[in-house]
């Protein structure tokens with residue numbers, strides 16, 4: 447039997463979401479039964495979505511929304527995979543300055559359309575950058591927050607391997 451695949455799709459402008467997505471990947475790799483693919487939103491295609499068994503969507507919140515590249519990924523993939531991935535598990539990781547709730551809500555709505563199954567509350571990590579300079583600077587996510595991302599990735603991969611979702 448072929449190994450199940452966990453697909454992690456991310457976009458990041460200043461590095462925070464990228465670190466979160468990599469941590470989720472590292473956690474998922476603890477589960478040897480699962481193949482893990484980490485794809486930048488620009489590179490992720492409908493076939494990548496179809497061929498996966500579960501998903502992590504990782505995005506910054508920019509202008510009270512998911513980032514433009516994540517939106518482009520969903521725009522390109524939404525109809526080609528609609529009704530072909532029903533019931534598959536997913537979770538979302540949001541990197542935000544101070545809020546993140548709108549990005550989380552948007553992903554939840556898209557995932558509802560895809561009939562995906564949310565297996566954890568959205569994880570929102572706030573970087574607390576307030577000035578234009580701080581907002582545009584490279585981010586460093588704390589070890590504790592990265593550990594939470596690793597745990598979520600590992601839980602999703604374990605659940606996929608066990609077939610509990």
Ligand SMILES: Cc1cc2nc3c(=O)[nH]c(=O)nc-3n(C[C@H](O)[C@H](O)[C@H](O)COP(=O)(O)O)c2cc1C
Nearest residue numbers: 458459460461462463506508509510542543544545
């Ligand atoms: C153009 C722009 C708009 C932003 N708008 C929001 C926002 O609406 N809410 C929020 O919480 N953070 C906002 N931020 C802050 C980012 O979410 C924060 O810098 C985060 O670290 C970005 O993730 P990244 O490091 O993966 O790019 C914004 C940042 C930029 C550059």
